[in-house]
Amino acid sequence: MSALDIDITLNTGAKIPAVGFGTVCFDEFKSQFKDALKAALLEGHYRHIDTAWYYGTEALIGEVLQELFESGKLKREDIFVTTKVWPSFWKDPLKSLEKSLHDLRLDYVDLFLQHWPLAFEGDENGLPAVPKDAEGNVKFAKGADYLSTWKKMILIYKNTTKTRAIGVSNYTPKMLTRLLKETDVVPATNQVELHPHLPQVELVKFCKEHKIVVEAFSPLGGNGAPNLKIPLVQQLAKKYNVPAVDIIVNYHAQAGRVVLPRSQNVERIKKGFSEVKLTEKELAELDQFGIDHPKRFINDVWGNDLGFEHWGQ
Ligand SMILES: NC(=O)C1=CN([C@@H]2O[C@H](COP(=O)(O)OP(=O)(O)OC[C@H]3O[C@@H](n4cnc5c(N)ncnc54)[C@H](O)[C@@H]3O)[C@@H](O)[C@H]2O)C=CC1
Numbered sequence: 001m002s003a004l005d006i007d008i009t010l011n012t013g014a015k016i017p018a019v020g021f022g023t024v025c026f027d028e029f030k031s032q033f034k035d036a037l038k039a040a041l042l043e044g045h046y047r048h049i050d051t052a053w054y055y056g057t058e059a060l061i062g063e064v065l066q067e068l069f070e071s072g073k074l075k076r077e078d079i080f081v082t083t084k085v086w087p088s089f090w091k092d093p094l095k096s097l098e099k100s101l102h103d104l105r106l107d108y109v110d111l112f113l114q115h116w117p118l119a120f121e122g123d124e125n126g127l128p129a130v131p132k133d134a135e136g137n138v139k140f141a142k143g144a145d146y147l148s149t150w151k152k153m154i155l156i157y158k159n160t161t162k163t164r165a166i167g168v169s170n171y172t173p174k175m176l177t178r179l180l181k182e183t184d185v186v187p188a189t190n191q192v193e194l195h196p197h198l199p200q201v202e203l204v205k206f207c208k209e210h211k212i213v214v215e216a217f218s219p220l221g222g223n224g225a226p227n228l229k230i231p232l233v234q235q236l237a238k239k240y241n242v243p244a245v246d247i248i249v250n251y252h253a254q255a256g257r258v259v260l261p262r263s264q265n266v267e268r269i270k271k272g273f274s275e276v277k278l279t280e281k282e283l284a285e286l287d288q289f290g291i292d293h294p295k296r297f298i299n300d301v302w303g304n305d306l307g308f309e310h311w312g313q
């Protein structure tokens with residue numbers, strides 16, 4: 001069996017494929033992006049795309065989806081699509097979602113996330129995405145409350161057919177506690193940086209208790225995939241005779257988490273990921289590695305005040 005076949009049930013009752021195709025794409029790889037996504041959907045058997053307005057790849061995804069739908073190679077219901085509202089659109093998540101749907105050429109997404117619990121100044125089109133003052137500091141929207149975006153997302157979820165579920169990203173347990181106290185929809189997911197260097201044990205426990213599915217972003221540690229070099233990951237790869245990436249993917253899928261690896265390498269994508277049955281002891285050892293050697297790889301400056309641990313290490 002492939003890890004790509006594993007599904008996880010959301011608190012809405014819908015199923016989310018445990019492995020999603022990460023769609024951050026740097027300019028130098030943009031020309032490969034459509035071929036990579038096509039390979040992922042057709043030959044790699046990916047059924048889940050993780051995107052965001054901020055990534056600038058939604059129009060490319062829309063072109064691929066239209067081509068595959070029109071040729072009959074794929075049906076809308078075969079795939080799970082997530083998009084996100086960026087902090088510069090905090091006042092108008094509906095407009096952000098409508099822009100994403102337009103570019104994706106879809107009528108609905110399966111999951112709509114609040115990308116960050118933050119609000120930036122921005123015009124009605126969410127631009128600039130990261131507004132800065134003359135000194136280069138990010139311009140946060142004064143007096144804005146990140147929960148106001150979530151409250152508007154609840155209205156979209158309840159009153160439109162544009163998304164089947166809503167969730168959050170980059171929320172801490174403290175922020176989730178406030179959200180649960182002040183609003184009446186439990187996020188379906190919380191998408192956060194999570195991998196053997198950052199196991200986020202407390203956050204994972206909190207989400208489990210509240211039936212919020214955890215989605216692991218930057219599972220390989222981002223550019224250059226540093227997590228594949230962790231000695232314990234390499235050791236387990238050798239033991240199970242699989243590539244190191246399969247150990248990381250199964251570390252999440254087996255624990256009931258979604259995992260979102262990114263690759264624009266067609267040959268790699270076609271290989272997919274074998275399902276590996278790691279033992280409870282090995283899963284705990286992978287967590288313990290991160291407790292002993294914590295490292296966060298995505299250190300965006302706008303996150304400085306969020307109270308994240310191991311920020312900038
Ligand atoms: N919600 C959020 O704030 C965030 C969400 N994300 C989501 O998570 C996805 C994945 O995270 P990323 O930071 O993009 O990166 P990642 O942790 O998936 O690592 C990508 C790097 O690993 C390399 N790689 C992939 N497969 C490999 C293999 N088999 N062997 C060797 N190297 C390999 C790629 O070439 C690239 O350099 C994003 O594309 C996006 O969809 C990412 C960052 C933040």
Ligand SMILES: O=C1O[C@H](CO)[C@@H](O)[C@@H]1O
Nearest residue numbers: 024052054115222298300
């Ligand atoms: O989702 C995201 O991707 C970028 C780059 O990794 C990050 O800033 C953002 O949260």
